Every structure is written in C-alpha cells, then in structure tokens.
Amino acid sequence: MPSPEGEGRAKTALDSGYETYIKANASVNRRIFGAFPELRTALRGYASARLFDLFGFWVMWRLTGGFEGMQKSLGVSRAGMFRRIAQFREVFGEHPDVYEFPGVTVDPVKFAEGMAERQRNT
Secondary structure (H helix, E strand, O other), X not given: OOOOOOOOXXXXXXXXXXXXHHHHXXXXXXXXXXXXXXXXXXXXXXXXXXXXXXXXXXXXXXXHOHHHHHHHHHXXXXXXXXXXXXXXXXXXXXXXXXXXXXXXXXXXXXXXXXXXXXXXXX
C-alpha cells in the first residue's frame, strides 16, 4: 500500500458520516468540554484504548460464539471473561451478547468461510 491508510476506505467512510455525528452531538460535547476542558486531553488515550479493546472484545464475542467460544478458541480465562463483560456493561450499558453497534454487523459463518479460504490459498 502506498500509505499507512492503505486505500483509504475506512477514512473515506468515516469522513462521510462524521459530520452527521458532530452536528448531533455538538451541543452536548461543547457543554461537557466547556465545564471540564482538561477532560479532552486527560482521558483521550485511556478512553480510546479502552473503547478499541472493548469493540474488539465485542467482535470476537460474536465471531467465536460468546463466553464458551472465547474460552475455547482464544483461551480467555473465566475471570478474564467476567472482567471484560463487566467493563463492556460499564461503558455500553448492556451485555455484549445483546448490544448492537449501529451500522456494524458481524457474520460468523462468512468469517469462518473466508478465513478457511484464505488458509487454503496460503
């Protein structure tokens, strides 16, 4: 790829939807960051890393078949699973088995088929 952005598909998709998000949340964000200006910089690294981790957890939950699937296929400990589920609930307000990210779909069957095809081709 010519750049770290690859072909730029994710960036283009985000740019097209970001304006809608900003317009919908501008008044709320302005009040929060106005009251706590240091909040934006103080929590940026922690919040983004935590959200990145929890989103990945949600995707893997869906792709591996939930609690038992993650334990069997990924070797996640029982205590680790309960900790991640609690963190997910704390941030998103629901269990990862119930929560739906708007605009994101996960198809475990297509994923498994696609990964099997990739392995056959390597």
